[in-house]
Amino acid sequence: MKVTSVEKKEKSTVELTIQIDAAQFEAAVQKAYLKSRGSISVPGFRKGKAPRKIIEGMYGAGVFYEDAINDVYPSAYEEAVKEQGLDDVGYPKMEIVEVGKEGFTFKALVSVRPEVKLGTYKGITAPKEEPKITEKDVDEEMKPFVERATRLVSVKRKAKKGDTAVIDFEGFDNGTPFEGGKGENYDLKLGSGAFVPGFEEQIIGMKAGEEKDLDITFPEDYHADLAGKAVVFHVKVNEVKESQAPAVDDEFAKDVSEFETLEAFRADLKEKVTQRRQQQAQADFENAVMDQLVEDMECEIPDGMVEVQVDRLMDDYAMRLQGQGISMDDYMKMMGMSPEMLRTSARPAALKQVQTELALTAVADAEKLEVTEEELEAEFSRLAEQYGLKVEQVKAAVPAEDLKKDLRLKKASSLVIAEAKAGKAKKKAAAKKTEAAEAAAEEAPAEEKPKRARKKKTEEPKAE
Structure with missing residues (x-):
């Protein structure tokens, strides 16, 4: 394998031209022949016994080229990326330039981790609602109790x-x-x-x-x-x-709650509504802070990086459906959606997640945040308890480096939120509204769960 050219392209992509020499290609062609000969019938020979030259004479010198190329290029690509020190973050696009007895040459368009220029990440101002609970709110909270007693x-x-x-x-x-x-x-x-x-x-x-x-x-x-x-x-x-409906009085409160008086019952309901709305207000505030962090950064995100995240969302959603006894195919039929439509609907959320991950990684780098082994072990234990598994089972399912990366991002997120201030939203001209802001309304928070290791995939090139 030899990298003959490296060319930077737009949107954080790099095009590599990779050459496979004659000896390596010949070995791959021979391997393809040995693997395929058992399924090729040649007059005058028992099945699987026809010499390679006879088969190539019948079907052409390139009969085994496609299988040989598909066998060689994934490892050649990985080696080239490593040699060039590229941090690939998406599925490469492959193109065969030339192929023959002397070997073959292909181009690989690599999506690389983009450079991020952070804006303000300390002291971000975002809107935060201060919940005000009225007697009418308490009445609404009490309605289900009244309805059940009706x-x-x-x-x-x-x-x-x-x-x-x-x-x-x-x-x-x-x-x-x-x-x-x-x-x-x-x-x-x-x-x-x-x-x-x-x-x-x-x-x-x-x-x-x-x-x-x-x-x-x-x-x-x-x-x-x-x-x-x-x-x-x-x-x-x-x-x-x-x-x-029952009379809403002290006797009613005794019947439907642990409280002796209606006043105490209403006070408890008011406290619960207050806590719930404060939690929602904090969640909205934190989301707004992350939106502002993403909006203020400068970054060219490669499409391949977003497609990888779309795949992860599709995998996770398929797992949740499977847990409910529904296959992804059946779900799409019920919803009248094609796979392409489903992926399109998931893309805004995938883009937002990629943008947030890049921004928080940049914050972690800027602040030199790291995760200790003690913190890593504590997180493995927490996940084991959450999912009712043994720690060893979680470690087998979740790569340590992936979990360490997630913890590092959480540290960065906590830092940004701790430094943020509640106030009025930062005004932006409508013309400058980013795709991230538009995607925010589409995103639903994902459930935390052990992540699985995923293999990279590529677009398989076809031999001419």
Whole structure:
């Protein structure tokens, strides 16, 4: 292997021209022949026994070139990248320049870790909300407790909206009952929209024991057998029930909580709402700080680096779906999405994650942040406890260098956030709005989990 040229390209890419000499290529061609000859039939020879020259005479001198090239170029590429001291961060694009008995030459477009010019990373100002909890907020927090304690009570009056009518019903199409149109003692909450339009409205005003025929026309977008049809439902109301909420007092508080008084219960709910909103406000503040850090840096990110992160997001999402018993193929069918559409939807989040990782790495470099062996071991133990695994299992699944890198980024993030100030957002002209800012709304926080080691992939070149 010999690197004959190194040329810097745009967006943090480098083009290497790599030459494989005749001896190395000949060895690869011979290896390809030995591997393939068993599947090649040649008249006059038993299968797998035909000499290489005979096969090349029949199919051309380059019959084994493609397999030989695909065998040689990955290791040649890795060796060339190492020799040139390049920090490759994406999948290389390969192009065969020439190939023959003298060997072959190929070009590799390498995505390299880009240079980052940090802006301000200490003392970033970002907006932070100070939650103000009102009595109305506490009322909203209490609603689920009231709803769970609410009872349905039978009443002897006409049904009104909000009541629950217990009904028997049967639907007829031109006098003939249709499938799925019958029910007995069905609890129908009037106004819920659970039945087709016009049905619930005609129940309102009926009393227990009353029967009635309802004229109903199914919507045009209903399922094929009944779409747009005019039918009749015969309905009998067996019972009318109304919701009776409990009195919200000290007795109520005792029934639904560990508190003796309503005042103490409300104070506890207020404290919980306050904590939750403060946590959300802090999370929003930290996200805004990271957005500002990314927005203020200068960096040309290679597309290949983003594609690698898209692959990681796809792998992680597939694992989460699998944990729910759903395959990625089935998910895409349910959502009406193609793999390309799914990758496109993930790209903004992948870009944001790459930008944040580059910015925090630059901060860690600037501050000379390092991770000690004690900190690394403590993190292995924490992950083991979190996922119910043994430490040795976590170490087998998570490369130490990857975990050390993550911890270093967390240190950088903690430093930036600790130095940040709550205040008004930094104003930017709309024309200068970055792709990172647009991507922020798309990103959902990923669950922390042990990472798996991933192999690099390349675009396989084809022999001419």
